[in-house]
Amino acid sequence: MATSTRNLNLSRSAALTAALEAVTAGQRGASAQPLTRPVRVGFVGTGDRGSAHLDILLGMDSVEVPAVCDINDAYLYRASRWIKESGKPEPKLYGKHDTDWMRLLERDDLDIVVCATGWKWHAQVCAAAMEAGKHATTEVPAALTEDECWQLVDASEKNGKHCMMLEQANYSEAMLQVLTMARAGMFGELLHCAGGYVHDLRLVKYDPAREPWRLQYSIDHNGNLYPTHPIGPIAWVLDVNRGDQFDYLVSQSTKAVCLNEYAKLHYGEHSPYATMKMNQGDVNVSMIRTKRGRTVTMHYDTNTPHPHTAELRVQGTKGHFSGNLQSVYLDQKSPKPHAWEPLANYRDQYTHPIYKAIDRDRLGKTGRGHGAGLTTALMWTRFLRAIREGATPDQDVYDAAAWSAIFPVSERSVAQGGRPIDFPDFTRGKWQTREPVRLG
Amino acid sequence: MGSPNATDSRVISSSVSRRKIIQSGAAATAALAAAPIIQGQVKPLRVGFVGVGGRGTGLLRQLLRLDNIAVPAISDINPQNLARAQKLVSDTGLKNPEGYSSSETDFEKLCQREDLDLVLTATPWQWHAPICIAAMKAGKHAATEVPAALTVEECWQLVDTSEQTGKHCVMLENDCYYRETLMVLKMLREGVLGEPLFAEGGYMHDLRAVKFNTVPNGEPWRLEHTIKRNGNLYPTHPIGPISWWLDINRGDRYTSLTSMSSRGGAMNEFAERTWGKDDWRTKTVYQQGDVNTSILRTAQGRLVHLVYDTNTPRVKEHITRFQCSKGVYSHMMGKMFIDGASLRGGESDDDEGWRNRNMWEDAEPYRQKYESQLWKDKGPTASSSGHGGVDYMLIYRLVKRLQAGLAPDMDVYDAAAWSAIFPISEASVAQRSALQEFPDFTRGKWSSRPAINPDEIV
Numbered sequence A: 001m002a003t004s005t006r007n008l009n010l011s012r013s014a015a016l017t018a019a020l021e022a023v024t025a026g027q028r029g030a031s032a033q034p035l036t037r038p039v040r041v042g043f044v045g046t047g048d049r050g051s052a053h054l055d056i057l058l059g060m061d062s063v064e065v066p067a068v069c070d071i072n073d074a075y076l077y078r079a080s081r082w083i084k085e086s087g088k089p090e091p092k093l094y095g096k097h098d099t100d101w102m103r104l105l106e107r108d109d110l111d112i113v114v115c116a117t118g119w120k121w122h123a124q125v126c127a128a129a130m131e132a133g134k135h136a137t138t139e140v141p142a143a144l145t146e147d148e149c150w151q152l153v154d155a156s157e158k159n160g161k162h163c164m165m166l167e168q169a170n171y172s173e174a175m176l177q178v179l180t181m182a183r184a185g186m187f188g189e190l191l192h193c194a195g196g197y198v199h200d201l202r203l204v205k206y207d208p209a210r211e212p213w214r215l216q217y218s219i220d221h222n223g224n225l226y227p228t229h230p231i232g233p234i235a236w237v238l239d240v241n242r243g244d245q246f247d248y249l250v251s252q253s254t255k256a257v258c259l260n261e262y263a264k265l266h267y268g269e270h271s272p273y274a275t276m277k278m279n280q281g282d283v284n285v286s287m288i289r290t291k292r293g294r295t296v297t298m299h300y301d302t303n304t305p306h307p308h309t310a311e312l313r314v315q316g317t318k319g320h321f322s323g324n325l326q327s328v329y330l331d332q333k334s335p336k337p338h339a340w341e342p343l344a345n346y347r348d349q350y351t352h353p354i355y356k357a358i359d360r361d362r363l364g365k366t367g368r369g370h371g372a373g374l375t376t377a378l379m380w381t382r383f384l385r386a387i388r389e390g391a392t393p394d395q396d397v398y399d400a401a402a403w404s405a406i407f408p409v410s411e412r413s414v415a416q417g418g419r420p421i422d423f424p425d426f427t428r429g430k431w432q433t434r435e436p437v438r439l440g
Numbered sequence B: 001m002g003s004p005n006a007t008d009s010r011v012i013s014s015s016v017s018r019r020k021i022i023q024s025g026a027a028a029t030a031a032l033a034a035a036p037i038i039q040g041q042v043k044p045l046r047v048g049f050v051g052v053g054g055r056g057t058g059l060l061r062q063l064l065r066l067d068n069i070a071v072p073a074i075s076d077i078n079p080q081n082l083a084r085a086q087k088l089v090s091d092t093g094l095k096n097p098e099g100y101s102s103s104e105t106d107f108e109k110l111c112q113r114e115d116l117d118l119v120l121t122a123t124p125w126q127w128h129a130p131i132c133i134a135a136m137k138a139g140k141h142a143a144t145e146v147p148a149a150l151t152v153e154e155c156w157q158l159v160d161t162s163e164q165t166g167k168h169c170v171m172l173e174n175d176c177y178y179r180e181t182l183m184v185l186k187m188l189r190e191g192v193l194g195e196p197l198f199a200e201g202g203y204m205h206d207l208r209a210v211k212f213n214t215v216p217n218g219e220p221w222r223l224e225h226t227i228k229r230n231g232n233l234y235p236t237h238p239i240g241p242i243s244w245w246l247d248i249n250r251g252d253r254y255t256s257l258t259s260m261s262s263r264g265g266a267m268n269e270f271a272e273r274t275w276g277k278d279d280w281r282t283k284t285v286y287q288q289g290d291v292n293t294s295i296l297r298t299a300q301g302r303l304v305h306l307v308y309d310t311n312t313p314r315v316k317e318h319i320t321r322f323q324c325s326k327g328v329y330s331h332m333m334g335k336m337f338i339d340g341a342s343l344r345g346g347e348s349d350d351d352e353g354w355r356n357r358n359m360w361e362d363a364e365p366y367r368q369k370y371e372s373q374l375w376k377d378k379g380p381t382a383s384s385s386g387h388g389g390v391d392y393m394l395i396y397r398l399v400k401r402l403q404a405g406l407a408p409d410m411d412v413y414d415a416a417a418w419s420a421i422f423p424i425s426e427a428s429v430a431q432r433s434a435l436q437e438f439p440d441f442t443r444g445k446w447s448s449r450p451a452i453n454p455d456e457i458v
Helices: A003-031 A048-058 A073-085 A101-105 A119-131 A146-159 A173-183 A212-220 A228-237 A258-267 A343-350 A374-389 A397-415 B006-014 B026-032 B054-064 B079-091 B107-112 B125-137 B152-165 B179-189 B221-228 B236-245 B266-275 B364-369 B373-382 B386-403 B412-430
Strands: A039-044 A063-069 A092-094 A112-115 A135-138 A163-165 A190-198 A246-253 A284-290 A295-301 A312-316 A319-322 A327-330 B045-050 B069-075 B098-100 B118-121 B141-144 B169-171 B196-204 B254-261 B292-298 B303-309 B317-324 B327-330 B335-338
Touching: A039 A048, A039 A101, A039 A374, A048 A063, A048 A073, A048 A112, A048 A374, A063 A073, A063 A101, A073 A092, A092 A101, A101 A119, A112 A119, A119 A135, A119 A146, A119 A212, A146 A163, A146 A397, A163 A397, A173 A228, A173 A312, A173 A319, A173 A343, A190 A228, A228 A295, A228 A312, A228 A397, A246 A397, A246 B254, A246 B292, A284 A397, A284 B254, A284 B292, A327 A343, B045 B054, B045 B107, B045 B125, B045 B386, B054 B069, B054 B079, B054 B118, B054 B386, B069 B079, B069 B107, B079 B098, B098 B107, B107 B118, B107 B125, B118 B125, B125 B141, B125 B152, B152 B169, B152 B412, B169 B412, B179 B236, B179 B327, B179 B364, B179 B373, B196 B236, B236 B303, B236 B317, B236 B412, B254 B412, B292 B412, B373 B386
Parallel strands: A039 A063, A039 A112, A063 A092, A112 A135, A135 A163, A190 A295, B045 B069, B045 B118, B069 B098, B118 B141, B141 B169, B196 B303
Antiparallel strands: A190 A312, A246 A284, A284 A295, A312 A319, A319 A327, B196 B317, B254 B292, B292 B303, B317 B327, B327 B335
């Protein structure tokens, strides 16, 4: 990325972040404690996602980045340069080998560690960070096995440190409006939600220079390998871990043909990928039932030719939201019987408070692709505010564990031909008394 | 059970050229197989009707538009329905049908008549299988409104009776004849879509007012099922087209099913709003969960994601996605994406380029390019009929195939497999979504039965 573009992005996110901080400061009101010192953040992994988070944090006041770790020198020095360009103190660099992040964790000048490495490192970096007295945040998924999920929960409870999975989908304006409408009873009693990660990543999987680990997961695993984007917002709407809990899950995958066919077409019949056995079925479907009898269906499909979708549904006894259509149907409220109307019709009344004061002209200019603009900046603002105030972040370790566990639990169900698997209760019963997530 | 391939061999032998069938019985058919049709001298196909309410009358109207048919007998316990249907027939110049309305089982007498080739059933659900079985045992082909059966045992009874008698049993799944159903079938046959992998659809239709009979065309008998059952109670509309696309019973078959229902609540809320807190309808416990989802697996490793949702306030939806290895079709959106043919967005090197940029295109050009022969030939005639023309297509194909002595597009194995989803999903829901094995109603013949071809003109 050219330096000029980078600076432009930096200034955009700086302006955006300032606007967001003004919003939350306003909400905090007179009771807010003055900050005594900047929040100090260490980075482990500064590739695509890590650099997006760094970009946002560098635009914030009262944030310092004393240490950065990456085994890829190009990413590491880019991060170092960005930090210096932002006028913050020069960071100490780590990355001599795969586990050099352990030395980073030994520092005593870090409040938060951000993990944005390949998937397999997330849980161990976070658990070790909490053991070392730091709050942990990680790119999705937070963990790959049920054991790892429990390690995160145990480390968080034992050390009194938070572990937040950076699921920015929860902070999209539309989803927060839907959450507001659901809380106001506009959909009635909630019954069913559906979501999916349907994103043609065949090209990306065959670009190992960029993400060498991604194809390997399709070779080794078979389940819903990437559940957090859809399940995050759904879990908030259904109060999972906070009044309801996943009870059991069923998952099945189709056969795998698309990755082989793609390799055959683009790299020739003799390409090893044209015939290599891919474990991951092309389309995975999972169904989850909650303790309160609500159901969730999810798709995971990164292999088939399909346009990218915003598949998400919320259904209740009084109404229905479709993410694909960005529309709602509300019983006896929508103007025409059995016909969609735009979600935007209810924007004025149900825009979430944390979005109400945002400058919409500026909002339109923040897109950087992965939603690294507004929603991610908003997520960071929320998280840093919680850490500064000693509060629990919006997404906590139980969410990180439950949302991530869909990967291993679905894999287990698929391996058993689609048998139902009991879902672990990472809250150990506390879901019955924990309060629904409160934002702002 | 008779000769295991009785049905198939009859199809093959009679496919040699156009033939007529005027009498019942496999032996009679074989004896007549050598006689070529003389144009214009096809003997009429004689159809008896059982049940001429809204749906039966609609199908009767379509039948009466065709040549070479007769309607010698009609049964309905409602004398007004019967009289209306009799008048419809006699108004077209055909002989006035004899009526049967003395009891719920008067259809048995109708089936015993010697002047019928086909008995068409459009009664409430629980009568479909018994009437079809009685018709086949009396030497008549059977056709029934959906679903053909309510239990797995009934499904097997239909299969066994059809094989023993050499008579067809056709479930009248009209959605199989949508222009788009046949368009997708043609695209599959021509390799445009690649290999089928996944289908998602369902019967998603707010029927609360229909069940509670608060609208003119209410169907209060549906309410009883919602009170007593819990599963996918109405699978055939989405599963019909999907099964045609997946070559179910003709190269692939359903092997397992798991099903899950959400809690209920929407029926009670509707009743309370309409009749108040103390009404029996408000206090009733409705077993049926408001949203039911099932996953079917096939022998070829394909999946179907099937929804049944008739209790919630919603916009009607049908087949939402048909995913193949080279492309995807969304019936709900009327959109198509074909790998390598449909446009892709910009390919810049930043995050936007990294992200996939496949773009939907409108399905209409494909509808024209891959228009089925059936719709090309009969579309203009059909389009004035019910459900956008499919009711005409359904009856037209059934009558033409039977008149020619050919197997109908949909046979007893389809009727059984599509209907069995109801009881099998119910069993899975009752057992906390336990995996259910799906019966092979073809007893192994699925792997060698010929593909369906609704474009084959008779």
